[in-house]
Amino acid sequence: MDDPNMEIDEEITLKKIQIFLAFMRNGNLTKAANEMQMSNVSIHKALHSLEAALKCSLFKNEGRNLIPLKSAYVLEEHSQKIVRDIIVAVEKTREAAGFAAKVLNLGSLYSLTVNTLPSIISGLKIRRGELDIQLLLNSNFDLVKKLKANELDAIIVALNDSTIDSAFEYLPMFSDDIFLAVHKDSPYAHLPEIDLSIVKDETFITLTKGFATHNDSDIIFKKAGFDPNIALQVSDIFTLISMVSSGVGMALLPGRISSVYESSVKLIPLQAKYHIQQEIGLIFLKHRERDPNLLALIAECRMFSKHYLPAK
Template identity: 30%
Template sequence: MEHKNSSRARLSPSSDTEDIVALLAPRLAYFAGVARTEHVTRAAQEMQVPQSTLSRAMVRLEADLGVDLFARRGRTVALTPAGRTFLASVERALADIERAAEEVRADADPTGGKVAFGFLHTLGTETVPGLIRGFRADHPRVRFSLVQNYGEAMLERLRAGELDLCLTSPVPDAPDLEARRLDEQRLRLVVPGDHRLAGRRRIRLAEAADETFVTLEPGYGLRRITDDLCAAAGFRPRIAFEGEEAETLRGLVQAGLGVALLPPPTVARPGVVELTVTAPRAVREIGVAWLAGGGPDTPPVAAFKRFLLSRRGHLLPE
């Protein structure tokens, strides 16, 4: 296994990383096997490769690196200091590869795997936990990576390949995305408990034209819907506060800082009154979106997509 007279050219420090990776990658498992057994013949038997193949691979590995990894004593070998340093990194790399292989095999398992699922903050308290509970009744081994965010941010994560599916509003209409409408949710005008309109049950949105509004920040779907509904009612809302979460806005309303168009709360909040908006029709559509042309879904993603589509018209809790 002596290699010092080998005519094989050594890689220089300036060699491209891609070149050295291509040269070294096939030999790392061989190197780890020889280092573990400290015996070329035994390592060849364990890995079920010809001893000559293993010997040549070690000679070429040392030549490519330009260092001695083994001290040879007959049929046995021992790691040099450089070999011990190299082995530590090789074992970590092989362990990472093994974990990655296990993960992709698990994701392709029709009875298991993982779904990266995004959804709006306002759907996180009841809707999404109920959906996952219902789905896992028939798919108990499927795991979820859950992401809560506003609509535009989730669509960007879809495009980046970080999400498989997302529930969002409004339902996107973009050439690079597929989307299906699943349900709609009524929005209410939320006013403080001591507000002049608090004794009402229903209201036309135009009656709130002179009110101060609290809304979500621009970029949020609910903000766009609020602006559109107010425009349809003939006015532009006067906005005092912008936030990132619906229940925070409800708290601002409770504090008397404005009124807001919001979806129903999970739990009724004291100190506010929620009025049904009779005109214009105040709803937000909720749909599921995924990347168009992204190739076939993994079995768990395909199963969860079918499940969501089967909930069309009854996605939301009563």
């Protein structure tokens, strides 16, 4: 019966087992040395040290050749299983920690599903075809909370005060202007730019608190010097655009959604004194920066950033 408390000689190491298996596969020192990228002398010393630690012979000498004994074949059989089990243990441990898992949990904003996310995700699938990408859409605030709690592997959001954290690594991707969105038949739709003070008595629709565009809208309204007449707050940008398209009210929106309802909604640039930009970027935890899945995602985000064309 196996004794789980049996002491194992500290000279019996995984590296020596791997060297032993390489020798058994190749049948001679030179080939084993080439495979392990070591010298013949180092291979020979490792085998001799393993025999000493086991307190039994594994080989007999015939000239300059080492001939495996029955004990060597027994050790080979069991060592192969040990190495396989170690590899599986390492993979499972790394997966449990979220490192190089088969699933990437990505969080982002609803507005980035228009052009940004489809491009990044399609490129990521080319790089890592076996990767299952789980996408969660939510507000900036909630996504940051989930990233901190390790519920998400990475997020693509607006970089602002809510995303500042010493545990985070950032990759800025692009900047996006904020526009006034009105129905295409609005009396303001023909303006090349707008002074927000002239719409202070109009009805507005906004996103709920926690969304980056809600925060930016608050800053802009403060610059304009009035509290807007808010008719409705919604929890996703597409519902907001639909309300504008239906003539329920107007809204402040990022330019990246310009292609949504473009036949019924007009985006009007704000005058320079109200100008504000959202900076969109990738965020992940610093201790995960060498994760192969995240490295692939970073590469795709950099590629997107390089070719990004802002809305006009």
